[in-house]
Amino acid sequence: MGITERKEREKQQRREGIIQAAEKVFFSKGFDHSTMDDIADEAELSKGTLYLYFKSKDVLHMEVAKKAIILLNTCTSRAADKGTNALEKLRQMGRATIDFFRTYPDHMKAIIALTGIESGRLGLTTTDVQGILYDVSSVGMVLELVEQGVKDKLIRSDIPPVLIAHTLWMQLMSVIQFVSVEESLFDLLELSPDKVYESHFELVLNGIKS
Amino acid sequence: MGITERKEREKQQRREGIIQAAEKVFFSKGFDHSTMDDIADEAELSKGTLYLYFKSKDVLHMEVAKKAIILLNTCTSRAADKGTNALEKLRQMGRATIDFFRTYPDHMKAIIALTGIESGRLGLTTTDVQGILYDVSSVGMVLELVEQGVKDKLIRSDIPPVLIAHTLWMQLMSVIQFVSVEESLFDLLELSPDKVYESHFELVLNGIKS
DNA sequence: GTTAATAAATGACCATTAGTCATTAAATAT
């Protein structure tokens, strides 16, 4: 039946439209200050319809973050190709993440909110988050690269790759958080975000070298 | 006048009582699911009175976090004394923070919430946060130790101490976040929080060594 | 000791907003 298929397609489109509206509203007003009515207006739908497609505001938040993670993932995988070995690929991925943050700061903040401590704040289980983190995020690729790096004797082998991978990921998130929280500190200390990132990569990659 | 002093003292006590009530409620139900009425009940006061002492729920949240930071700070400074040189003192401080997280997980989460990205979520300026971070938190002490370590040629001198200090602090926060979010992952990968912490210190301290 | 003035505490009330559901409208099948 072609009708069923078309309907399914339309449903998907509506769903997508709602997510886009939510994204726009969340990013412009912040999650807490966005109301479901705002999103409904933006999506040109009634509030009731939103709840036909998404169980809660929190779920909508997660969907927005998921889309952001997928976008980040495409950026980082593309960047990884530019590196010549595992360590270089990792560095490129890191830089790409920084660039991503510069280009889409709101997207990045949504990702950090999802994967950080406040995932509990939302009505999500850690399993939900893990699904997203492993299926669509960069962590999976980082892990592969670390394993490759260990094999090539570029990365120390006395620590399980999965730990190194997570450490790299979390540390990158933390430096981005640092920059976005402490912005006003920079002038005072004659620092720049770039210097911070530079030092970060220096310190971190130095730490994992074999 | 003795009366003015007594009144001031009583005011302080009431204030403290409210913070304690808020702490109890926040930690048992989570910030978002705690209502001001809950806190008022716990404090045996009316809701109106809470607002006589604190401007908003967010401010109350910050006060709770501030108290937690002070507590953490006493733990870490005591631990630092056990180390024989700057690097060892830093390691001891790190361990003490982990212990703190084990003993007072809710306190630790409040700290991370305050210093992490969602400080913007609350109605606080980054200046508020910085005040807390530098006046009462461990970051100040970490900085001193890093400076000492650089002087003693234990820590690399090519990166500004303030950056190293912040990196250490943020990385520690991130590993704690990691453990608290990904708990369920551990069985699966035959990992334990201890191994994660161990690797963390290994990687991070290795990174800053001169 | 009584009254006036000041300070502290109260809780009914308001405004906002996440989420629901009976009703309506549209699309599809008969």
Place this chain on the structure above:
DNA sequence: ATATTTAATGACTAATGGTCATTTATTAAC
């Protein structure tokens, strides 16, 4: 043309952060 199923609506509810006129307790003044 009619019945049935599906999609969409928006008025409504419940919960809750925050306010403020009123009440209660404390201190000062006579």
